[in-house]
Amino acid sequence: MKYWLLKTEPETFSIDDLARAKQQTTFWDGVRNYQARNFLRDQLKRGDLCFIYHSNDEPPGIVGLAEVVREGYPDPTAFDPRSPYYDEHSKPGNPRWYVVDIKLKRKFPAKITLDELRETKGLQGMELLRKGSRLSVQPVTNRQFAIIMAMVKD
DNA sequence: GCCAACGTTGGC
DNA sequence: GCCAACGTTGGC
Numbered sequence: 001m002k003y004w005l006l007k008t009e010p011e012t013f014s015i016d017d018l019a020r021a022k023q024q025t026t027f028w029d030g031v032r033n034y035q036a037r038n039f040l041r042d043q044l045k046r047g048d049l050c051f052i053y054h055s056n057d058e059p060p061g062i063v064g065l066a067e068v069v070r071e072g073y074p075d076p077t078a079f080d081p082r083s084p085y086y087d088e089h090s091k092p093g094n095p096r097w098y099v100v101d102i103k104l105k106r107k108f109p110a111k112i113t114l115d116e117l118r119e120t121k122g123l124q125g126m127e128l129l130r131k132g133s134r135l136s137v138q139p140v141t142n143r144q145f146a147i148i149m150a151m152v153k154d
Numbered sequence: 155g156c157c158a159a160c161g162t163t164g165g166c
Numbered sequence: 167g168c169c170a171a172c173g174t175t176g177g178c
């Protein structure tokens with residue numbers, strides 16, 4: 001099993017939206033970056049766990065945990081001209097963008113803020129903390145996962 | 155709202 | 167293939 005971090009802007013789709021979704025499950029749409037696409041298409045597997053990270057929030061931080069329940073398949077929003085994520089270059093016969101389905105595991109009782117992550121020993125190498133990092137789907141190591149889970153205040 | 159960092163586009 | 171211009175991300 002592997003661990004990941006998924007970024008979202010809460011104004012667009014928050015962990016509370018995920019909590020309200022049918023079966024607390026959604027497809028993770030709108031990723032339009034090739035490196036992130038490759039992770040979604042090839043590497044996220046059923047049972048993998050994903051931190052949900054709120055970017056452009058005050059403060060930004062990790063707000064919960066979700067599980068991959070369906071592996072990569074073409075992003076339907078790329079085919080829909082009315083969608084803000086429409087991409088005329090992505091065709092059903094030759095899709096460019098992919099999604100996975102995720103199901104909410106738990107919302108954390110308190111957000112783990114970006115500042116707290118920065119101050120925590122052992123997380124210095126996290127992709128999220130790299131200056132200028134914009135990757136919206138990123139791998140998390142076993143060790144990083146354990147450290148962050150230990151920061152959850154239950 | 156600002157702006158640094160980054161990815162993509164397109165002229166050459 | 168280079169690289170300037172442009173658009174986007176995302177912290178602050």
